[in-house]
Structure formats: C-alpha cells, structure tokens
Amino acid sequence: MSLFKGLKHWFLDPQFARKKQFLRSLEIFQDLNNNELGRLVQALHARTYRPGEVIFEEGDIGRALFILESGKVDLTRRGPGGETLPLYTVKPGEWFGEMALLESLPRSATAAATETSRLHLLYRTKLEALLQAEPRIGVTIMGHLARLLSTRLRRATGAFTASAARD
Amino acid sequence: MTESRRSGSAPFLTVFIVAGAALYAFYLVREALTPFLLAAAFAYVVDPAVVYFEAKGLRRSHLVVMGYLIALLIGYGAYAGLKTLIVDESERLSANAPIYLSQIQKFVVVQQSKLTRRLPLPPKVAEHALDSVVGSGLERLQSVPSDILGLLPLLAHGLLVPFIGFFFLLDGPGGFERLIQTAPSRYVEQAIHLMGEIDTSLGNYLRGILIVAAAIGLASFLGLLALGVDNAFAISVLSGVSSFVPYLGVAIGIVVGGGMAWYQFGTISAFFKVCLLFFGIRLADEILLQPIIARHSVHLHPMVFLLSLILGAEMFGFLGLVFAIPAACILKALIQVGWSWYASESGLQSFAANGESIPYT
Numbered sequence: 001m002s003l004f005k006g007l008k009h010w011f012l013d014p015q016f017a018r019k020k021q022f023l024r025s026l027e028i029f030q031d032l033n034n035n036e037l038g039r040l041v042q043a044l045h046a047r048t049y050r051p052g053e054v055i056f057e058e059g060d061i062g063r064a065l066f067i068l069e070s071g072k073v074d075l076t077r078r079g080p081g082g083e084t085l086p087l088y089t090v091k092p093g094e095w096f097g098e099m100a101l102l103e104s105l106p107r108s109a110t111a112a113a114t115e116t117s118r119l120h121l122l123y124r125t126k127l128e129a130l131l132q133a134e135p136r137i138g139v140t141i142m143g144h145l146a147r148l149l150s151t152r153l154r155r156a157t158g159a160f161t162a163s164a165a166r167d
Numbered sequence: 168m169t170e171s172r173r174s175g176s177a178p179f180l181t182v183f184i185v186a187g188a189a190l191y192a193f194y195l196v197r198e199a200l201t202p203f204l205l206a207a208a209f210a211y212v213v214d215p216a217v218v219y220f221e222a223k224g225l226r227r228s229h230l231v232v233m234g235y236l237i238a239l240l241i242g243y244g245a246y247a248g249l250k251t252l253i254v255d256e257s258e259r260l261s262a263n264a265p266i267y268l269s270q271i272q273k274f275v276v277v278q279q280s281k282l283t284r285r286l287p288l289p290p291k292v293a294e295h296a297l298d299s300v301v302g303s304g305l306e307r308l309q310s311v312p313s314d315i316l317g318l319l320p321l322l323a324h325g326l327l328v329p330f331i332g333f334f335f336l337l338d339g340p341g342g343f344e345r346l347i348q349t350a351p352s353r354y355v356e357q358a359i360h361l362m363g364e365i366d367t368s369l370g371n372y373l374r375g376i377l378i379v380a381a382a383i384g385l386a387s388f389l390g391l392l393a394l395g396v397d398n399a400f401a402i403s404v405l406s407g408v409s410s411f412v413p414y415l416g417v418a419i420g421i422v423v424g425g426g427m428a429w430y431q432f433g434t435i436s437a438f439f440k441v442c443l444l445f446f447g448i449r450l451a452d453e454i455l456l457q458p459i460i461a462r463h464s465v466h467l468h469p470m471v472f473l474l475s476l477i478l479g480a481e482m483f484g485f486l487g488l489v490f491a492i493p494a495a496c497i498l499k500a501l502i503q504v505g506w507s508w509y510a511s512e513s514g515l516q517s518f519a520a521n522g523e524s525i526p527y528t
Contacts, residue, residue, distance in 0.1 A: 013226040020224070038222035042340075045359055047347050055352055061511040063356045104511055121355070125363035 028144045044120040049113035062100030071117025210335035364500040380410040390444040420445045
C-alpha cells in the first residue's frame with residue numbers, strides 16, 4: 001500500500017494539484033469534477049503582473065476572463081472630467097472581465113495591479129473549444145455567468161428605480 | 168500609478184515586417200532547421216496524448232518518458248514482426264527494379280506505336296508529338312530512383328526528430344507561457360487569441376492528415392497482401408507517405424500498385440482489382456474519416472489549397488508539399504485575427520444583439 005502511495009506521489013504533479021485546488025475553491029468552478037478541473041487548468045494561462053502594471057484599459061476590446069490567485073487589482077473608470085474613479089479592489093479568489101466571455105465589447109473599466117499579482121486568464125476561444133469538447137464545463141461556467149449577470153441587472157434596475165422614485 | 172501602454176495604433180506593420188524577416192532568415196537556413204521543424208511538428212501531433220493524461224494530474228516529464236518507452240517497445244515489436252517481410256521485400260525489389268524499369272519502357276514503346284497509328288494526324292507529326300511527351304515521361308521515370316535517394320537525408324532525421332521532439336514535449340506549453348509573461352500586458356489577450364486560432368486550425372489539420380496517411384497505408388498494405396500483390400509493404404508505405412499531399416496517396420497506389428499487379432499476374436483484371444481496392448479505401452476515407460477530421464479543420468478555398476501546394480513544392484521540395492497547407496492555415500489564422508482586431512478596435516464590428524430593447528423581466 002505504501003509502495004502504491006509512493007508511486008502515486010512520484011507520478012502526480014504537485015503544482016498541477018495546487019492549481020486544481022485553487023480553482024475548486026472558486027464558486028464559478030465548484031460544480032466541476034476532478035477531471036473537468038484538470039481540463040480547465042490546461043485551458044488557463046497564468047501571468048504575473050508587476051505593481052502598477054495595467055492589465056487592460058477601459059475601451060479595450062475584452063477577450064478574456066481574469067482570475068486573481070494572489071495580489072490585488074484595482075478596477076477604475078474615467079469620470080466625465082477625465083478623473084479616475086475607483087470602482088472596486090479585486091482580492092485573491094475573485095475574478096473580473098467575465099463579460100468578455102459572452103461578447104467582444106469594449107471594457108467598461110481599467111484594471112491595474114496594485115501589488116505583484118498572479119492572474120489566470122481564461123480566453124474566450126479556449127472556453128468555446130471547451131464547450132465543444134467538454135460541454136459540461138462550458139455549461140457550468142456559462143450558467144454561473146448568467147446568474148451573476150441576472151443578479152447584477154436586477155440590482156441595477158432596483159437602483160435605477162429607487163433613484164427615479166427619489167427624483 | 169499605472170504605467171502608460173498606449174502607443175498609437177497597434178503595431179501590425181512592425182509585426183508583419185519582423186515576421187517576414189524571420190521567415191526569410193528561416194528560408195536561408197532551412198536545411199539546418201529541417202530536423203527542428205519536423206521535431207516541432209512531431210511533438211505538436213503527439214502532445215494531445217500527453218495532455219490527456221496530464222489533465223489527470225500526472226507529471227509531464229514522467230508521461231513523456233513512459234510514452235517514449237512504450238513507443239520503443241511497440242516499434243521494436245512491429246519491427247520484429249515485419250522484419251522478414253521488409254528484408255525479403257527490399258531484397259526482391261532492389262533485384263527486380265531494373266527489370267521493372269525495362270518492362271515499363273517496353274510497354275510505353277508498344278503503346279506509343281499503337282497510339283501513333285490511331286491518332287488522326289500525319290504519322291510524322293503524331294510520332295514527333297508522342298516522342299516529346301513519352302521521352303520526357305521516361306526521363307522522369309528514370310530519375311525516380313535518384314529522386315527517392317534524394318529523400319534519404321530525411322530518413323537520416325529518423326532518430327534526430329524523436330530526440331529533439333522529446334525536449335519539445337518535455338517543455339510542453341512552457342514556451343508559450345514564457346512568451347505571455349514577457350509580452351507587454353496590452354498584447355497578452357491578443358497573443359492568446361492568435362495562438363488559439365492557429366492551434367485550432369493547424370492541430371486539426373495535422374492530426375487529421377496523419378490519421379488519413381496511417382489509415383491509407385495500413386488499409387492498402389492489408390488489401391494488397393490479400394490480393395497477393397508483390398512489394399505490398401513498399402507500395403503501401405509509398406501510398407501512406409504520399410497521402411500527406413491530399414489525394415496523391417490513392418493516385419500513387421492505383422498507378423504503382425495497379426501496375427505491379429498487371430505486371431505480376433499479366434492480366435488487366437489484376438490492375439482493376441487494385442483500382443477497386445484503392446477506390447474502396449478512398450470511399451471509406453470519405454465516409455468514415457473525413458466527417459470526423461473535417462468537422463473542425465480549416466476550410467481553405469481549393470485554389471488557395473492548390474497554390475499553397477505548388478509554392479511549397481517549388482520552395483522546399485517534398486517537405487514543402489507536406490508543410491504547405493499548415494503554413495497556409497497559420498497565414499489564414501493571422502489574417503482572420505488581424506481583421507478581427509482591426510474590425511473590433513475601429514468600430515466596424517457591430518455589438519448590438521437582437522432583443523436588447525425588450526425590458527428585463
């Protein structure tokens with residue numbers, strides 16, 4: 001038994017297991033099984049951004065979802081007078097830029113690393129390839145995105161209605 | 168504080184100039200780079216097998232070593248099983264090659280004189296016209312052995328390609344990950360987009376053509392063996408290898424295999440049996456393999472297809488024929504991605520979706 005364990009340990013890739021563990025901890029991928037998470041790890045591209053480095057800029061055409069593994073990323077938007085308006089600070093385990101998976105629209109905000117940050121990119125064409133090869137992975141991700149989009153839209157509608165009622 | 172990344176328009180021109188210069192440099196040193204190119208193609212085709220097991224959490228290095236050991240065992244087993252056949256056949260072929268050539272020449276001369284009599288032209292004119300056609304054909308036929316010898320340096324890469332391919336396989340996607348890490352952050356998404364497009368079209372084409380070549384080679388070997396045609400192994404290898412050029416494998420199988428059967432059995436029906444065999448193989452390829460292969464492969468216009476093959480053969484010979492279509496796939500992906508960037512960034516692409524005016528309920 002210990003020989004089997006030793007062999008298994010010798011054959012298994014600890015880095016790959018760590019990446020899978022990280023993905024499993026994210027809500028968007030929680031419904032995926034071990035093999036599907038393995039396929040997803042292979043579809044992601046990792047990159048480390050230096051502090052101050054811009055990940056994408058408002059107006060750029062979005063083509064990828066970004067998942068933050070470590071570090072911090074600031075999302076900002078340009079105000080009417082050209083000033084920078086802070087929107088949100090992304091923390092490890094959170095993701096952003098997800099709308100690029102649905103449509104190639106200009107980004108609505110600028111994302112910049114505020115400290116050394118490790119990000120995983122899920123590119124739209126990779127997701128489309130996964131949708132064909134492993135439909136369950138694609139459906140799971142798309143289902144989460146649809147729910148997220150719906151929640152945000154309800155919140156925005158509520159805020160708009162409240163604002164209109166105040167006026 | 169964020170670093171500034173906007174530097175005017177996207178540097179498409181710079182990219183194309185650099186790519187053009189790199190291609191020209193590659194063309195100049197193509198002889199030295201041939202084994203590396205073949206090894207890269209080999210690793211690229213084999214990689215999905217490694218990726219399949221890697222997705223289960225296994226170490227890439229161990230998988231590659233294991234894969235090589237298993238391939239070595241299978242290769243040795245196949246060689247041991249086919250050794251007698253291969254040795255016998257090559258000895259018989261080298262002994263009979265001059266006889267085959269002289270028989271073909273005799274046959275051509277007889278057919279030429281028959282045709283001269285039948286052509287509705289003055290005998291002198293018909294004879295002169297046929298002489299020039301047949302003469303160049305025979306000249307080409309006599310140069311076939313030296314042409315085949317010209318491919319021998321490629322066989323010398325037989326050991327070098329898997330050796331270099333081993334390191335390509337060990338590295339896996341590492342090279343691309345390093346490229347992403349060093350690329351300016353503004354172009355990371357574009358780089359992944361481009362690589363994704365190239366991978367989709369190139370991978371499907373290369374793997375598809377490899378499956379077709381192996382299937383045609385194996386089916387023709389078994390078929391020729393069943394028909395009792397001499398040199399079945401050599402003909403099937405020739406047919407399989409030439410299948411890298413679309414339709415050429417079956418055509419060569421019919422001409423060489425049919426000719427061999429006709430010569431061996433002395434009847435035209437033997438030739439037609441081989442023709443039927445290769446038509447059957449072509450049909451099976453069309454019905455069984457092509458629907459699977461063509462589902463995700465690139466759709467090149469037939470003229471582009473033909474032009475790529477001619478240009479490839481003209482510039483790089485046999486290797487050019489093999490890599491012409493993959494190169495066209497890469498070029499097509501570059502153009503598609505370039506256009507997609509240009510269209511989306513310049514506002515040519517519409518983002519409107521149907522039903523956007525219906526309230527959210």
